[in-house]
Structure formats: structure tokens, C-alpha cells
Amino acid sequence: MMTSPYAPRMGTIPKSFVREILKVTQDPNVISFAGGLPNPRFFPVQGIAEAAADVLTRADGSALQYGTTEGYAPLREYVAQRYRKTDGLDVSPDEILITNGSQQALDLVGKVFIDRQDAVAIERPGYLGAIQAFSVYQPQFHPVPLLDDGVDIDRLADVLKTQRVRFFHTVINFQNPSGISYSVEKRRALAEIVKQHGTFLIEDDPYRELRFEGTARPSMRHELGDKAVLLGSFSKIVAPGLRLGWVCASRETMAALVVAKQASDLHSNSFCQRMLHQFLLTHDIDEHIALIRAAYKRQKDIMLAALEAHFPPEVTFTRPEGGMFIWATLPQRLTAIELLERAAQEKVVFVPGTPFFVDGGGTHNMRLNFSNADEGRIEEGIARLGRIIKEMLA
Amino acid sequence: MMTSPYAPRMGTIPKSFVREILKVTQDPNVISFAGGLPNPRFFPVQGIAEAAADVLTRADGSALQYGTTEGYAPLREYVAQRYRKTDGLDVSPDEILITNGSQQALDLVGKVFIDRQDAVAIERPGYLGAIQAFSVYQPQFHPVPLLDDGVDIDRLADVLKTQRVRFFHTVINFQNPSGISYSVEKRRALAEIVKQHGTFLIEDDPYRELRFEGTARPSMRHELGDKAVLLGSFSKIVAPGLRLGWVCASRETMAALVVAKQASDLHSNSFCQRMLHQFLLTHDIDEHIALIRAAYKRQKDIMLAALEAHFPPEVTFTRPEGGMFIWATLPQRLTAIELLERAAQEKVVFVPGTPFFVDGGGTHNMRLNFSNADEGRIEEGIARLGRIIKEMLA
Structure with a gap:
């Protein structure tokens, strides 16, 4: 009898759909709303470099x-x-x-x-x-x-x-x-x-x-x-x-x-x-956080405005007061996986809802990240998604 | 009925005796053969500092x-x-x-x-x-x-x-x-x-x-x-x-x-x-490793020589070809825990053998680390241990 050399738990851990999608989004032309990545523009590279030098000089x-x-x-x-x-x-x-x-x-x-x-x-x-x-x-x-x-x-x-x-x-x-x-x-x-x-x-x-x-x-x-x-x-x-x-x-x-x-x-x-x-x-971390907050708020507002402008009214979505994600719900006759397949061909991706449910569900949901993409690309990506959704619903 | 809020596994994980001993050896006057620490003198601080600066400059x-x-x-x-x-x-x-x-x-x-x-x-x-x-x-x-x-x-x-x-x-x-x-x-x-x-x-x-x-x-x-x-x-x-x-x-x-x-x-x-x-x-890592190797070999040789000079012949010990540890075996009438208690009072510590056995055993063993202590302190620490062992056996 062939049995797996690995422990039974290995069959129960879901793989990260998110990280799998991230692998295919190495293409810089892809507009990704898939990851949960902070915007690297706000990484305090210079401050970290100074801190590294300080710590090692005193080491x-x-x-x-x-x-x-x-x-x-x-x-x-x-x-x-x-x-x-x-x-x-x-x-x-x-x-x-x-x-x-x-x-x-x-x-x-x-x-x-x-x-x-x-x-x-x-x-x-x-x-x-x-x-x-x-x-x-x-x-x-x-x-x-x-x-x-x-x-x-x-x-x-x-x-x-x-x-x-x-x-x-x-x-x-x-x-x-x-x-x-x-x-x-x-x-x-x-x-x-x-x-x-x-x-x-x-x-x-x-x-x-x-x-x-x-x-x-x-x-x-x-x-x-x-x-x-x-x-x-x-x-x-x-x-x-x-x-x-x-x-x-x-x-x-x-x-x-x-x-x-x-x-x-x-x-x-x-x-x-x-x-x-x-x-x-x-460093003044509060000042740094204020910067990130202001930028993410703008990005969130742009995404919400684009969702209102480009998505058909049958699609509903949340209006977060912070964080990185908006959650959208498609009409029953459209699944997020079908949408993702079409969208990926047109170089825009998101995470479909299913991996967030351990008991089935999420078929019609999509998670949209607004923290990582630049403002112009948010507008463009949502417009593309809206066009595809309308075509698929038509 | 009061039951533990924690999973049963928490009762089966041994705590690290080693790390517990390390906590009490913050005193710089203690000669410690207990840890498994590399000698920090050989940490490439300057090279790491340059590498950190390079990576963050290009970041x-x-x-x-x-x-x-x-x-x-x-x-x-x-x-x-x-x-x-x-x-x-x-x-x-x-x-x-x-x-x-x-x-x-x-x-x-x-x-x-x-x-x-x-x-x-x-x-x-x-x-x-x-x-x-x-x-x-x-x-x-x-x-x-x-x-x-x-x-x-x-x-x-x-x-x-x-x-x-x-x-x-x-x-x-x-x-x-x-x-x-x-x-x-x-x-x-x-x-x-x-x-x-x-x-x-x-x-x-x-x-x-x-x-x-x-x-x-x-x-x-x-x-x-x-x-x-x-x-x-x-x-x-x-x-x-x-x-x-x-x-x-x-x-x-x-x-x-x-x-x-x-x-x-x-x-x-x-x-x-x-x-x-x-x-x-x-950096030339081979050159760096050669430096560490030469130093640890000296430290090991000093420890072996000190063991031969100061320990009674009833104590046996291994002669490692590398690494960081010597394993000594005390005569049956002396336990490593008893020795450790006396030794700690005289500011020299090691790890007794028991934590390395899941089924009992190691009562008469001691693990001696030679990588972390300086050469003079190795000689001094082993001399102290030898004196205590002889006193306890007498």
C-alpha cells in the first residue's frame, strides 16, 4: 500500500490563492488589485538605512x-x-x-x-x-x-x-x-x-x-x-x-x-x-503614518469613485473606513472566477471570494486591494473590470 | 471542572534548559560553557554594514x-x-x-x-x-x-x-x-x-x-x-x-x-x-570561515588541554573534530546537576546532560561549549570546575 510520507494536516492547509496569483503578476503591465501589499513608495528606506548604520556602528x-x-x-x-x-x-x-x-x-x-x-x-x-x-x-x-x-x-x-x-x-x-x-x-x-x-x-x-x-x-x-x-x-x-x-x-x-x-x-x-x-x-512615526493614511484614503476614494462610475449598479461593494481592501459582490449570474479568467487576459487581477470561506461560498465576491496600485492605474483597472462585467452580464 | 485553555501539546514541549541558564549568565563575571553561541568577535559587522547600505541604496x-x-x-x-x-x-x-x-x-x-x-x-x-x-x-x-x-x-x-x-x-x-x-x-x-x-x-x-x-x-x-x-x-x-x-x-x-x-x-x-x-x-566567505575555524580549533585545544590538566582521570570526554561542543561524563557517584549548583556559585556554568534525553539519562553528563568563551577564560573556567569536581569526589 502506498501511503503519503507526509502528515495528514498537509492535506488540510489551503494554499494561498493570493500568493499564487501574485506569482503571475510579476508582469509590470498587469494592474493588480490582488495582493495585500503596502505601497512601497512609503517605505522609509532612508530612515531604515540610517538606523541600520547606527546599530552596526555601535555594535x-x-x-x-x-x-x-x-x-x-x-x-x-x-x-x-x-x-x-x-x-x-x-x-x-x-x-x-x-x-x-x-x-x-x-x-x-x-x-x-x-x-x-x-x-x-x-x-x-x-x-x-x-x-x-x-x-x-x-x-x-x-x-x-x-x-x-x-x-x-x-x-x-x-x-x-x-x-x-x-x-x-x-x-x-x-x-x-x-x-x-x-x-x-x-x-x-x-x-x-x-x-x-x-x-x-x-x-x-x-x-x-x-x-x-x-x-x-x-x-x-x-x-x-x-x-x-x-x-x-x-x-x-x-x-x-x-x-x-x-x-x-x-x-x-x-x-x-x-x-x-x-x-x-x-x-x-x-x-x-x-x-x-x-x-x-x-523618526516621527506619527507623521509617517499620517502620510500613508492620506495616500491610502485618496486611493480608496478613487477606487470607490471608479466603482460607481464603471461598475453596473447590480454590483455592490463595501466602503471601508481604513485598511487596504474593498469587498464587492457580483450578481448571482456571474462568478468571480469566470470574471478573473477574462480579466487576467486583459491584464487586471483581483482575488475571488472563495478562499475566504472554509465552508463554500464567496462564489460571487471579489476582494479589491487599493493600497498597492497607483492612482491612475486604479481608475484604469476598475474601468477595465467594469467593461468586462458589463459584457459578461449582457 | 477547570481545564487548561491550552492545547495538550503545550504540556509536552520541554523548555530550553539552555536558554534558561543563559538568562542567569548575563553577569559578565560568569564563565559560561552553557550556550551554543558563536564567538561574536568573528561577526563580520563591517561587511554586514556595507551590505546593508548597498542594498538600501539600490532599493x-x-x-x-x-x-x-x-x-x-x-x-x-x-x-x-x-x-x-x-x-x-x-x-x-x-x-x-x-x-x-x-x-x-x-x-x-x-x-x-x-x-x-x-x-x-x-x-x-x-x-x-x-x-x-x-x-x-x-x-x-x-x-x-x-x-x-x-x-x-x-x-x-x-x-x-x-x-x-x-x-x-x-x-x-x-x-x-x-x-x-x-x-x-x-x-x-x-x-x-x-x-x-x-x-x-x-x-x-x-x-x-x-x-x-x-x-x-x-x-x-x-x-x-x-x-x-x-x-x-x-x-x-x-x-x-x-x-x-x-x-x-x-x-x-x-x-x-x-x-x-x-x-x-x-x-x-x-x-x-x-x-x-x-x-x-x-566578501571572501572561505577566508572568513578559515578564521573562525582556526580560532575555534585553538579554543577547543585549550579546553581539551585544561580538561586533561584539571579534571580527575575518572571524568571522560569526547574529542570533537569541529563544531562547538565537548561532552564529558562524570563518575557515577557525581551528578551533573549537583556539580552545576556548586559551579554556578563559583561563577562557571555548563549544561547538564538530562535535557538531551527524552527517556531519562544524562545524569552524569555535561555539555561544554568552547566557541563562546575567550581562551584565558576557558582555562580558568575548566580549572575551577576541576577543583570543584575533585572536592566533591573527595
Whole structure:
């Protein structure tokens, strides 16, 4: 009998459709709304270069040596202080673990919380990176529909009542893929039922600082305390290529996360942690974020205007207050995959909805990224898509 | 009923005794033979600084952007070429995946190969980082004793005959913790039984280029082809703080590893991969390695001489041909933990043997690192240990 030499979990991890599409978009003539890439125009290349030189000039070797699993202490202190400053949240540096971007934080959450067949509640549509990371640990996913202002609380309550749910994972601001954000009322209701059932909330918040409109909402940790595990990232506000993010969790959860991190890769890049910290110390990060925010707001507005101008009225779409994505819904008689095939021939691509659903669905949805393309190309790409949709519907 | 909110695996991962000891050795007066740290005196700080500046001067942002999961293509090509150059091994860049040091490669091997209760064969004593990484996936460990010239082939054959072993993990050169290397005969016999049973060999070889004496041995991939999965690292020849290593595996195994890597953290640090590649292009790495080798050989010789001079003859120890560690065996009436307690009071530390055994054992063993301490301190630290041992035996 021939059997696979690989573990059964390998059959359950979805491949990233997104990253597969990215491979075919190396052609610079392709207008891509597919990735979740920040606009590289705003990477602080000069500031990073200065910080690298500073760190290495002062180096006694320790910047290139093995480091502690928890991360570079001054960077952990910086993250804790920023929670205090931007959210009034009291966080100790001991409650911060530096990770290789948010994606590793998701893997560590999976390692620490999920045993095979454990119930895990996620959003529907859900963040693909989280679905991939958690799948490795073979949970039973319970996807709970997203409404315009956050998860459907009644449906989530049903799941929490009938299953022993390890945690609910939410991208609470400017969700990936839908672009929606949780309202104040929704957050309050969510805190209530999560507390009632004693489960954990994984508050995945990589776009937090990319709010263009509306009012910033306090972290769920204010309400949930140790039952909230916060995930953050420097990828969207500095640069993703440094692969630096963090988890903020109670000391008890942190102890488990640190063991998992140590087994995973000992610790995150010592040199880049110091370099990033030096950059943050010597540059006005708020000014830098304001620049990104203003640019992404313009790009989002241009995309929305183009969608209104070029898409037929049967197509609906979300109006995000921040982040990187708009979520569009096609009429029932048109699938996003059919559209993608035609669109790719005309050199414009996006991510169809299906990979964001673990239980089928998303056939008529498309995720449109507005952060990576330049303004003129956004208008041109949406115009092309609109023309193709009209032709296909005709 | 109170139950743990964490997955059962969290109870099975051993904490790193080594990293716990390292925390207490921040005191510069402590002579530490405990870590597995390279000597920072040989970190190419200036070369790395130049490479960082070069990469960022030329940067169009791509050095700070998301990258491909497999790794930076020119760095993968470099690793493949180095296998050709140093080992005559024909490797395609497609068979190289860049990881966050060897430790992440071990985690990915665990993810890809181990289902709960699967049989996994390891060396006894075994590499602690591998034990930790694999433990996450809850295998049944089958530790096979190491002899002076490699694993006990008869005992390994017994395990392979009676269990469906997923793989045998070996640190084939200058093993951690024992310092021993596999002889030519042992390698031949190992290849034979591994082939016979159709299992995989995880050839973990981070110290490969740190051979001071004897003859370099060809990789097991020459004999085993796709059944050999090679792990390598830049940590010992450039710097560990960059967290860059690799896996070399067949295209089929690679496909599974890439899915696991994507779910784990998307990809390794884009900036450091480019910076390292630039450093390797513009510097003579062979000359640099020769420098490290000569220094470590001196440090090893000083430690061996000190052991002979200061330790009582009842203590035996290995004589490694490379790497970073000597493994000493105390007389039965003295445990390494007792010795460590006394030694720590006199400001000299090492790692006792027990954490390297998953089935008990190592009570009378000590792992002595010779790469990190300066020459004078090696002599002084071993002298102190010898005095304490003699006192305790008296």
C-alpha cells in the first residue's frame, strides 16, 4: 500500500490563492488589485538605512548574536508604550512577544490553543492567513457571518452555546477581506458574550493605525482583560519585509506563547528588531503614518469613485473606513472566477471570494486591494473590470 | 471542572534548559560553557554594514516589501552553488527553502512529517532544539544511542524494523551535544538501512563548515537522494542574529515544506536575505570561515588541554573534530546537576546532560561549549570546575 510520507494536516492547509496569483503578476503591465501589499513608495528606506548604520556602528556584536525568545526588550517597551499612547491601554512589556509578522503570531496562537478537532470560531468571510495558520492544527472551524457592522452576534452566540470554542478570531478593524469594521455596539455585545462563555478573543488588528475616517475604537482588551489576545504588526506602518509584528497577551498566555516561539525559531531577527527600534526612536512615526493614511484614503476614494462610475449598479461593494481592501459582490449570474479568467487576459487581477470561506461560498465576491496600485492605474483597472462585467452580464 | 485553555501539546514541549541558564549568565563575571553561541568577535559587522547600505541604496522598495515564501532567489542559488562547490552535490535552487535559522527548518519538518503518535527516531543524546520542535507535533520518540563514530546501527535497525518511522534525525557532524561525527563506515551503513526501510533521513548539519580536523564527509544526499532532507545554517559562519538557514529537499517534499512555511510566517526577512546575499557576493566567505575555524580549533585545544590538566582521570570526554561542543561524563557517584549548583556559585556554568534525553539519562553528563568563551577564560573556567569536581569526589 502506498501511503503519503507526509502528515495528514498537509492535506488540510489551503494554499494561498493570493500568493499564487501574485506569482503571475510579476508582469509590470498587469494592474493588480490582488495582493495585500503596502505601497512601497512609503517605505522609509532612508530612515531604515540610517538606523541600520547606527546599530552596526555601535555594535559590539550583540546586534548579530542570538537574542531572547521574547524579543528585544526596548522594542517590547516601545510597543507597550504605544498601546498606552494610542489606546490608553495599560500593557506591560512582559506582555509583548515579538513575532515574525502577524502571520507567525497566528501560528503561535494555533500551536498554543488548538488541539485536533477543537472548535474555533472565525469570521465568514475570514482572513485567509489565519485559516491557513490554524488549519495546521486541524480544528473544526465555525465560520460566523459578518454583517455590515461586525460579526452576527446571535449566530456567534449559537456557536458559543453549542461548542466548546477555544477562541473567536476577528480582524476587528477594516477586515481582510471585507473591509468592514466593528461598530461600538457590536464591540460591546461581542465583549459580553465572549465573557459570558469564558472563551478567548483573538483580536487581530494589523490595520489599526490605517484609519482614514470615523473614530478609533478602543481595543477589546479594555473589556476582556486577559481573555483578549492582541495581534499587531509593523508591516503596514513601516515595512513588511522586516517581518516584525507582536502578540500582546496576559503573562499566563505569554508563558505558553514563548515556549511555542522558542520551539518555532528561537527568536525573531535580532538585527532587524534593533534597527526598527532605532528607526522608531529617531523618526516621527506619527507623521509617517499620517502620510500613508492620506495616500491610502485618496486611493480608496478613487477606487470607490471608479466603482460607481464603471461598475453596473447590480454590483455592490463595501466602503471601508481604513485598511487596504474593498469587498464587492457580483450578481448571482456571474462568478468571480469566470470574471478573473477574462480579466487576467486583459491584464487586471483581483482575488475571488472563495478562499475566504472554509465552508463554500464567496462564489460571487471579489476582494479589491487599493493600497498597492497607483492612482491612475486604479481608475484604469476598475474601468477595465467594469467593461468586462458589463459584457459578461449582457 | 477547570481545564487548561491550552492545547495538550503545550504540556509536552520541554523548555530550553539552555536558554534558561543563559538568562542567569548575563553577569559578565560568569564563565559560561552553557550556550551554543558563536564567538561574536568573528561577526563580520563591517561587511554586514556595507551590505546593508548597498542594498538600501539600490532599493526600489522591494528589499522591504513582502517576498516569495521560498526565499530570495539569488540566495537560494548561492546555497545550491555552495553545495556543488563544497560537496560536489547537484542541487537545484528549487530544492532550497530559506528559513529563520535551522530551528524553523526543524519546526517545518515536524509540521510536514509528524502526525500525533507517529514514530520518530532521534539520537541519544539528541539535539534539544529538535526535540522541542518535534514535540509540538506529539510524536513517539525512539532515541537510539550514539557510539563514538555515530549512531548504533543495530539498535536503529531494530527501531526501523518494529516501527513505521517517519524519519531519523541526525546532527551528523560534531553533534550537539556530544561533539561526535559519523565515520565513513557508519555513514555507509546508515544509508543502507535507511534505504532498506524507505524512511527519511533529516541530515541536520549546521556545523558542517566548522571542521578543524579530519576529512570532510559527503552529504548523505549523495546516497539517499530524495529521502535525505538537509538542514543548513548561516548562524555559525556569518551570524545567528540574522536568523537565516535553509532546508534542501526534493521538489515533492519542498512543495509540502513551502505550504508549511507560508502558514508559519509567509516568508523569511526580505531585507536580511538580500543583505546576506550582498555580503556573500562581496566578501571572501572561505577566508572568513578559515578564521573562525582556526580560532575555534585553538579554543577547543585549550579546553581539551585544561580538561586533561584539571579534571580527575575518572571524568571522560569526547574529542570533537569541529563544531562547538565537548561532552564529558562524570563518575557515577557525581551528578551533573549537583556539580552545576556548586559551579554556578563559583561563577562557571555548563549544561547538564538530562535535557538531551527524552527517556531519562544524562545524569552524569555535561555539555561544554568552547566557541563562546575567550581562551584565558576557558582555562580558568575548566580549572575551577576541576577543583570543584575533585572536592566533591573527595
